[in-house]
Amino acid sequence: MATPERRPVASLWIGERLQYLNQLCLLSHVRHGHPTTLYCTHGVTNVPEGVRVRPATDIMDIDLDIVEQTSASFLSNVFRYRMIRQTDAVWIDCDAFCHRPFPDDTDHIFAGHGFRGALNCGVVKIPREGELMDMLLDYYENLPPAPPWWNKNQHKKIDRLHKKEPELSHAVKIYRTERTAFGPQAFTWFAGQTGDYDRAMGADVLYPVPFQLNDVFYDPHSNVEGWFTDATLSVHLYTNGTKPWWRKNPPLEGSFAERMCREVGVDPSQALE
Template sequence: MTPPERRPVASLWIGDRLQYLNQICLVSHVQQGHPTTLYCTHEVSNVPEGVTVRPASEIMEIPLDIVEETSASFLSNVFRYKMIQKTDAIWIDCDAFCHRPFPDEGDHIYAGHGFRGALNCGVVKIPQKGELMDRLLDYYDNLPDYPAWWNKNQRKKMDRLHKKEPDLPHPVKIYKAERTSFGPQAFTYFTQQTGDYDRAMAPEVLYPVPFQLNDIFYDPHGRVEGWFTDKTLSVHLYTNGTKPWWRKNPPLENSYAWRMCRQVGIDPAQALE
């Protein structure tokens, strides 16, 4: 039975090959009925069937020299809001597994994350127009000397970095001083400034398992679903925090990652790091 077509979702991939965790996450959205687009900077050899591939340049140019000095996910923090502004799709990280379909309506899809009360933007939908979008894009397009929420120690770290490597591009300096200044930190700060922070969903909706416990996805004796509730829509797998062993070897039998591979029909051995 074909699932009903739901709201479009989209993500970005920088590189020429997906890992199996990325494959299962993309397919999970397709299987839940969400038209799924993957914007790519390169020709990707193993995009799963059902995922639409589009050039990332349709949204913005991705300066690969900046990516090389930061990370593949760095510029996705800018890309996601420009993508939402142009297409009105829901942004999904390539390591967000669709547990249940997203609601058919609503412009505020984002949630708290982990143990610290900050918001995350791994799955996010905000209004295409409005103060929150304007502030986020202005921040990225006109980077300040220091992010407004930085404390004295963070600013001193930036100053030391500037003295040591004065020729580094400014965004790279900010990234190296505080990696999440372009992701969750920025999103949390600007939602607080615009009054949208209180619109956030509970962590159980989009990030039911805390980041600090991410190895549970690969534990054959773990009970990942014990963290889920009837409100859980998405399960973030946190590939940036995953130990290299899990990226280079198929998941152990009966682990959550192994079961989800079987559920969506992906052979992990064909897409290892």
């Protein structure tokens, strides 16, 4: 029986090669019937069969100089909303594992994250036209001197950067002051301004395992599924927090990462760091 085709999902990859967890997460969406597009800045050599590849320039130019001064994920915070506006697809980070298909009947897919009540944007869908989208894109395209939610210490820190490294772009200075100021901080703030914060799903829907416990994905004795609920759709694997040992070695037999690779059809030994 063929898997029904569902709403499209998409992500961005900056670099030339995926790691096995990225392959696993992309294929997990394909398996559930989501047309899955990976926008790429380079010729990626190991995109799994079934994932559609498009140039990132279909959505926007990626300034690799800014990426080098910040992180590979930095400009993805701008990219995801421009992508949603242009294509109406669901944004997925490349380390978001699809546990169950996303519903077809909602334009609001995002959730709280962790222990502090902030929203995350690792998996996100908002209306392509609307106040929240307009405010997010205006923020990125017309950066203020400082984000409106910053406190005195953050203002002091960016002021020191203005004096110490005036040659840096304003976007890079914001990043070096607060790493998540383009990502979860901005999304949480503007969703609060528009009232969309109240539309957030529970953490168990998209981020059932807390970031602080990301090693459980590699432990054969951990019951990862014990964190899941009947509402869980996606499981964030937090590759940015993964210890180098797990990126350079195949996951241990019986661990969640190994079991899912086996189930979906990914050979970790062929895509190590």
